[in-house]
Amino acid sequence: MAQDAAPGTAQDGGKVAAVHRSIEAVWRIERARVIAYAARVLRDVGLAEDAAQDALVAALESWSASGIPANPGAWLMTAARHRALDRLRRAAAHARAHRAIGADLEALEAHFAPDIADALDAARENEIGDDLLRLMFVACHPVLPREQRVALTLRLLGGLSTPEIARAFLVAEATVAQRIVRARRALAAAKVPFEVPDAKARAGRLASVLEVIYLIFNEGYAATSGADWMRPALCEEALRLGRMLEGLAPAEAEVHGLAALMELQASRLPARVDRAGRAVLLADQDRARWDRLLIRRGFAALERAQQCASAASGVPGPYALQAALAxxxxxAPSAAQTDWARIVGLYDALLRLDPSPVVRLNRAVAVGMAQGPQAALALIEALEAEPALRQYPWLPAVRGDLLAKLGRPDEARAAFESAAALTQNARDREVLLARAASLAPGSPPEQVLRK
Structure with a gap:
């Protein structure tokens, strides 16, 4: 007969490990909410993250002995509140002249005493939702450079560690750590308020939030450098943040537009590489492998974007237009049945809002599909003088594709080789060099180049 395991044995250690795994799972779900709540109390993102980490340490100590509480989120909020109030007390003790701190402390204690768990349970949905929205606007504040906004957002709202962010963007851990530290300092120095901006300021600030989320998604969808063509984990984080923002700002058309765009583009991820990990271009993808659930979600989000736009200005924004393109x-049931004339029209509308060289390049690709390569080549040649596209590999790549269709293989091959020399992504380079090689005498023609 087996004997009961004594304390300290492998069985006992297994139970502790199981509790720790449960705590980790709870923490992944609740982390951003706890930080957002602490930031509202402390008005400092760095201190809020410290208070949240203190709450996690307290949970590890307490829950390992007593088990997971019935409402772990409220427990963590309570623990974070205590740590936040302790920090306010210490600040008040060191600066008695700062009466505002003392007043804040008294108001907080009066508001949250002593039945904090019940109060949090009753008001949790609205308050924590507001806190998350505030945290998102702070992490993506335009006072921060773009790379700092991305790093801080992934850290605070995505829950990624410094090594995970460094691996995702192929930069040194020290670089990511510096970006996060500098972002915190910059927010504190600028005295950025922990609040959702008023209606007048919200449009510009919301644009920054959406830009950061889409930057994260794009780096996952088409990695700018390294050996991998895609980094799906970043796409998943961006989708999670976009869906969260939809719930927090349901009346904003461009929020739904971005969500729709990401859902629709992410639906292609399973088909974008073959079983050997080689890149598969859009025209060659097996559409049966596209994720139909994500497509349905994308169409639903696009409908919400259109409804919100109609209720407001009536004009769709750039993310909603890009979602309509996706x-x-x-x-389309197949690449051949794609409505390229409609795509050109949508790019015309997008150019009126965003007349950037990259949008003009994408429109030229659509013109080539709708009207033929000669019409597109004239547009491409006009873009070659654009300073912003001089190091952009997809300009010579598109030119090479058009030249190949026009029966000018030598020029096309040179264009693809130029594009391959410009890209920092190994998979992109493979695709471009393969196109160049396909233009050697006797090689079969390749499909249209479109990621």
Whole structure:
């Protein structure tokens, strides 16, 4: 007969490990909410993250002995509140002249005493939702450089560690750590308020939030450097943040537009590489492998974006227009049945809002598909003088594709080789060099180049 395991044995250690895994799972879900709540109390993102980490340490100590509480989120909020109040007390003790701190402390104690768990349970949905929205606007504040906004957002709202962010963007851990530290200092120095901006300021600030989320998604969808063509984990984080923002700002058309765009583009991820890990371009993808659930979610979000836009200005924004472009591909049964004329029209509308060289380049690709390569080549040649596109590999890549269709293989091959020399992504380089090689005498023609 087996004997009961004595304390300290492998069985006992297994139970502790199981509790720790449960705590880790709870922490992944609740982390951003706890930080957001602590930031509202402390008005400092760095201190809020410290208070949240203190709450996690307290949970590890307490829950290992007593088990997971019935409402672990409220428990963590309570623990974070205590740590936040302790920090305010210490600040008040060191600066008695700062009466505002003391007043804040008294108000907080009066508001949250002593039935904090019940109060949090009753008001949790609205208050924590507001806190998360505030945290998102702070982490993506335009006072921060773009790379700091991305790093801080992934850290605070995505829950990624410094090594995970460094691996995702192929930079040194020390670089990511510096970006996060500098972001915290910059926010404190600028005295950025922990609040959702008023209606007048919200449009510009919301644009920064959306830009950061889409930057994260794009780096996952088409990695700028390294050996991998995609980094799906970043796409998943961006999708999670976009869905969260949809719930927090349901009346904002561009929030739904970005969510729709990411859902529709992410639906292609399973088909973008073959079983050997080689890149598969859009025209060659097996559309049966596209994620139909994500496509349905994308179309639903696009409908919400259109409804919100109609209720406001009536004019769709740039993310909603890009989502409509993605919907043209998602709704086409095959590459040959894509409505390229509609895509050109959507790019015309997008150019009126965003007349950037990259949008003009993408429109030229659509013109080539709708009207033929000669019409597109004239547009591409006009873009070659754009300073912003001089190091952009997809300009010579598109030129090479058009030249190949026009029966000018030598020029096309040179264009693809130029594009391959410009890219920092190994998979992109493989695709471009393969296109160049396909233009050697006797080689079969390749499909249109479109990621």
């Amino acid at each position: 919907a043209c591909h998602a709704g």
